[in-house]
Amino acid sequence: MEQTGMEHAGRLDRGDGIELAWAKLSGTGPTVVFLPGFNSDMAGIKATSLRDWCATHGHAMLRLDYSGHGESGGAFTDGSIGRWMQDALLLIDRLTEGPLLLVGSSMGGWISLLIALRRPHRIVAITGIAAAPDFTELLMWNGLSPAEQAHLMQTGRREVPSQYGDPYIITKGLIEDGRTHQLLGAPIAIICPVRLLQGQRDDDVPWEQALTLARQLESEDVEVTLIKDGDHRLSRPSDIALLIRTVAALLGENGG
Numbered sequence: 001m002e003q004t005g006m007e008h009a010g011r012l013d014r015g016d017g018i019e020l021a022w023a024k025l026s027g028t029g030p031t032v033v034f035l036p037g038f039n040s041d042m043a044g045i046k047a048t049s050l051r052d053w054c055a056t057h058g059h060a061m062l063r064l065d066y067s068g069h070g071e072s073g074g075a076f077t078d079g080s081i082g083r084w085m086q087d088a089l090l091l092i093d094r095l096t097e098g099p100l101l102l103v104g105s106s107m108g109g110w111i112s113l114l115i116a117l118r119r120p121h122r123i124v125a126i127t128g129i130a131a132a133p134d135f136t137e138l139l140m141w142n143g144l145s146p147a148e149q150a151h152l153m154q155t156g157r158r159e160v161p162s163q164y165g166d167p168y169i170i171t172k173g174l175i176e177d178g179r180t181h182q183l184l185g186a187p188i189a190i191i192c193p194v195r196l197l198q199g200q201r202d203d204d205v206p207w208e209q210a211l212t213l214a215r216q217l218e219s220e221d222v223e224v225t226l227i228k229d230g231d232h233r234l235s236r237p238s239d240i241a242l243l244i245r246t247v248a249a250l251l252g253e254n255g256g
Contacts, residue, residue: 007051007061011071014090020064021071022091025051027060030099030124032247034063035088035108035115038135039168041070046105046129049240050247057253064091077157077169080177081107081136085114098122101250103243105129106205106232109196113183116190125193125250129243130232131213132205136178139204140170163203184209184216193221195246197239199230 006026011019023042032054034047042063054061066084068076088111092100100122104112109131116123132139141149144158152158156172194217198210207226214222225246230239 007055011073012091012094014067014087018067018074019072020067020087020091022065022095023051023063024095025054025059025061027054027058029060029097030101030251031060031062031096032101032103032251033088033092033096033112034061035102035104035111036065036069037106037108037130037132039069039076039162040105040108041065043070044105045235046240046243050103050244053244053248057248059251060096062092062096064088077171078173080171080174081110081114081181082177085111085181089115089118092119099124101125101127101247103127103129103247104131106132107135109133110135110181110183113188113190114181116192117188120190120192123190123192126190126195127243127246127250128194128196128210128213129234130198130202130205131196131210133183133209133213134178135205136175137182138184138209140178141175184212186216187218188213188216190217191219193250194219194223195250196222196224197227197230197234197242197246198224199227199232199234199239201229202232204232 009023013019042065047063065072066087067074068079102112109128110133158170159167161167196210198207200207210224214224
């Protein structure tokens with residue numbers, strides 16, 4: 001029997017030779033699952049701070065890296081929303097049991113919604129941090145000029161500068177796959193409690209999108225918290241404290 005508060009890390013071959021990295025903290029359920037953002041990983045301060053809080057309070061938690069991210073194998077440019085969702089689902093199905101509380105950052109917010117639609121019986125709550133459903137279309141594709149869109153479709157890829165580090169590649173496959181997983185155009189059949197944390201100085205995801213998402217969710221238990229001076233990362237000490245209080249409340253605890 002695993003000792004509560006002990007984190008174990010490993011890698012899981014998804015069946016095609018690509019190994020997915022994970023870190024699992026033993027404890028009581030529901031298991032908190034952290035889903036990172038686009039070109040991010042499970043070693044970020046939000047994930048590790050939440051891990052530390054869960055360890056202190058005896059809660060189970062799973063952190064993970066999608067293929068092409070962090071410590072996982074595979075090429076980033078081979079990925080897509082559907083591929084990364086399947087990566088997360090594989091790790092969740094293999095490594096966890098019982099109820100889950102999903103915490104998704106940016107793209108991870110989109111992936112958490114897609115997972116909840118596929119495992120509705122297991123999801124007790126969702127917390128989105130600058131959640132970005134449909135971002136491949138609304139933010140990436142619509143942010144390109146017609147000439148840039150045509151060039152991307154012709155060449156299959158486009159390099160985009162990033163304020164967070166090296167430029168990243170947008171692929172034709174990412175855009176086309178994203179269109180098959182869009183959510184905001186219709187009611188979203190998720191009925192569990194949802195908490196959306198959104199900075200109003202977010203240069204990547206317009207804060208109004210959190211309100212759009214809240215309207216589209218069928219759940220009646222949806223709360224949007226706007227942080228007036230918050231950016232996209234929401235990784236300042238005050239932001240981390242808010243995240244922990246939010247997750248703690250959903251788990252029936254205080255955030256101390």
